[in-house]
Amino acid sequence: AIYERFEPKAAEREGRGEKDGTAGSKFNFLADLQSLEDERAALQKAVKKANIVAAVVGTSVGALVARFWGEVAPGVFFGISVYGVVSASLTASKRRNFRLNFKSRIVASIAKSFGLSYDESDGLGTDEFFEIYDCYINEQSSEDMMSGEVQGVRVRFSDFYAAEKVRTKNGTRTDVKFQGVLFVADFHKRLNCEVRVCHKNSRNLRKYGQRANMDDVKFEEFFDVYTTDQVGARYALTPLLMQRLTEVYLRLGSQINAVLREDKIYVAIETWRDNFEPRIDCSLKQDATIALYVDEIGALVGIVSELNLNRKIWSE
Structure with a gap:
């Protein structure tokens, strides 16, 4: 039953090679x-x-x-x-x-x-974190690095925690700035500008440039866009890409923020929990227990397909 539960569906296998998928x-x-x-x-x-x-x-x-x-x-x-x-x-x-x-x-x-390597003790660093966020932190940790190629696209993602320890009269207080998953992937077009997709409810975001009003009403309901080039923002954020970002946000159920710069896309998923950790209160012999971990990692791998990163959507 467990083998059948996790056998990929035909739609999920479509376009995925043996090296890049399951x-x-x-x-x-x-x-x-x-x-x-x-x-x-x-x-x-x-x-x-x-x-x-x-x-x-x-x-x-x-x-x-x-x-x-x-x-x-x-x-x-x-x-x-x-x-x-x-x-x-x-x-x-x-x-x-x-x-x-x-x-x-x-x-x-x-x-x-899913065609990825895994290192429990490694993770993305503050360089990737500060691509998206602008805040002071004096405590951070990163683990559960997964990296490799998905449908020909190089990806890296890991669990990440960033906080500020603040001294008070009674000791210290921890102000958590971010807890979730950082995700970095290549895309096929090198941009000459920065495009920042900021969830309206997220805090401590780095916002360069000017606010850009986009044509997608649903996308604008959840996200603000800041860019150093208004024309470049519309060139990078195609109608399909805006639709996909909205779909990813709604499917994951966590606030997401993205930065498109040069030939990379950086994504921060604010889960506000320690991801990929075992639970001791649920039997591992139940299909639903393992399914949670498969679906969690699969959703992150699926960002490549969701955002069409394997296609040259930034056409010449």
Whole structure:
């Protein structure tokens, strides 16, 4: 059933070579699912047990602190803090091992099925981030790099997190600027201008040039366009490309922003979560569980087709 669930549909195979897609392929992690499922189930039990132990320890510490201070509030604060530390420490090793095994077997295999290489510890950097955003950050991380060719187009994308740690009177506050996926791909025309497609609800975006009013009413409902060349913006943002960007946004359900510059397109997808991570509360033997990861990566790979990046839509 799982093999059939992920066999590509005819429409999805159309125009996709063996090297660039999943045509005729099987996910080679399926034989490994039982051992991973056993590991997940054991981790889930360990977490429940750790939570019970942490609750007892946290409650005891909280009660002692409350008695010492003569107030309930400090006891509650320390009790919750101890609960979190104890629970996390008791399961840290098992969580780390399961995460590494899941990514090396499941995520890497899904990426390979789409013709991409996968590196769990690598990712896009601040150079790509600052192509789209304009803000101060002093904390960033990037992982889960997937790269390769999709339908003849070179693509790279990864999970990315950027934040500013702000000092306050009571300690520090974290102001998250971006959390989601950064995506970079080639397109077939080198532009002499910059075109920035900005979702109306996104913050901290780099906006060069002047506002350009586009002819697509649906597109204009969600996006503002800024460009250094009004004619160039209309040359790059064809009616089809605007339609495709709108479709990608509506399908992914996350705010997206894009920059077209020189011979690259940069896309930021604001999911506001850590992507490609395993869940311990769902059985891996259920088709729907693995489908979430296949669909997530497939949607990113599909940006190439959605935006027609494999065609010379910027014709001479």
